[in-house]
Amino acid sequence: MALPAEFGLIARHFAPLAGRGALGLGDDAALLDPPPGRTLVLAADAMVAGVHFLPDDPPETLGRKLLRVNLSDLAAMGAVPLAYLMTTAFPRGVTQDWIAAFAAGLAADQAEFGIELLGGDTVVTDGPATFSLTILGHVAPGAALRRVGARPGDEVWVSGSIGDGALGLLALTGRLPADVHLASRYRLPRPRVALGLRLAGLARAAMDVSDGLVQDLGHLARAAGCGAVIEAAAVPLSAPARAALAADPALLPRILAGGDDYELVFAADPADSARVRAAGAEAGVPVTRIGVFEAGEGVRVQNPAGDDVPLDVSGWSHF
């Protein structure tokens, strides 16, 4: 009796990604001996073609983007990446070459982030390609970074640069001139895992910026029962983002609220600013103080004159 084609597909493309506990992807489940004395950190994200990525994005980047948005969740908790499980719903008629490229991207990121595939499921769909990934990491007990914990007077920090992902989407869809840096930032987020590890015990609250800086900072403020103010001029922009904003100042709301940044936004005691800068330097990631938590509620954005900037978009929502 011949095996159905999916077994060959899994053996060819996904078994090489599998760690020891995956049992060659040939059992009903994987086995994992968790690191003794550590707390597991778990997150799951899904991506749908046409919603979370462009249908013509190269397959090499799709699995990597999915892995990286999940790694970004681990980074936000200050966790060490461990392993992942993934389910893939490929459109009927997907080619072996497409899947090979998808898997090659995952292999590259597994090496970069020191993580391995534990298991999953491969199915077909009559709809858009849909991927789901569950990631496992670990932290010392009680050491996880949380969204709750900021206090009025704490400084607001972000890693890297803001707005590149949202502008990259515009560039890839012809609404801004083509730009390799911005496109790459949309397709391949850079999860700040090394920084997150160094912020545990230092940042008072943290999360990753996936739905837009304003909305996500709002979560930190709400969890703290306070508000926050962002100094627009302090928000770190890449050179291409700065050029785009200079050419069209109306892009500011898109930069501050567009999403797909996968940077970390976090709160720190002003007395710890030198330690925060050192953590960024050790992790090889710029960190920038962009504002402060304050009494009240909501997130305000101030221009250099101290006036509030109106924002007409508030962040990504599915519903």
Place this chain on the structure above:
Amino acid sequence: MALPAEFGLIARHFAPLAGRGALGLGDDAALLDPPPGRTLVLAADAMVAGVHFLPDDPPETLGRKLLRVNLSDLAAMGAVPLAYLMTTAFPRGVTQDWIAAFAAGLAADQAEFGIELLGGDTVVTDGPATFSLTILGHVAPGAALRRVGARPGDEVWVSGSIGDGALGLLALTGRLPADVHLASRYRLPRPRVALGLRLAGLARAAMDVSDGLVQDLGHLARAAGCGAVIEAAAVPLSAPARAALAADPALLPRILAGGDDYELVFAADPADSARVRAAGAEAGVPVTRIGVFEAGEGVRVQNPAGDDVPLDVSGWSHF
């Protein structure tokens, strides 16, 4: 700033399902202190409307089916269920009532199987509803049931009854007369968790029957480097399946190879048959000896006269 609608949706429907480690579904990831000294068991399965379930299946059963097919993977490894993460891609325009019913089904099964939601993601899709679930369980180190381990001469056993799910799909799509039992077995598998726990250290190899008895038994035989023979007359059938087969003997291949059984098929030393029966009795699940592993390769099905029954289908495949 108002929160996007998905936050209300998650708070209303999914937060009540969340366990303590889920942090109210309000952080980037969940925390879990794994049971000390135990090996984790992890599996992930996806379901797509029109492929794994009927688009008009009641929402109450869909989350439960997804949870149960994953619990069936834990059962096959002899694992204790612990927690799960789930991603849901709902079709645009899904109603609050639909999601409420979906979540109510999950709540019922969480209570039944002693498991809780740890996290996940809720998105929309322009395609069919697509769900993915990662389940975590645990076993004593080295005690997991595996697919490899059967030996020629071992007996082939199955739990429950075979073919109900495949016949249920026929009944729900008008190709067989409507039948409440068969429809229920298609929509709500009965994962044999209690039996799996009692088979650890007793069965030599095990897996769950999801892609059809013949194909899945073939996996156990292949892993053992041998073959297996099924006595067709010994395969346990429910009363509705027995009646359907009596009315149309051509249904036999569908019963033996149709899939969606979510029973356990396992190998045991003939000297252990009394212990196997006792395990079934303790778990409250019938167990039936249906054949034997033998030298050679492949799975044969024999009729009562000892002749091989030709099967023209070999099990479910996506590709």
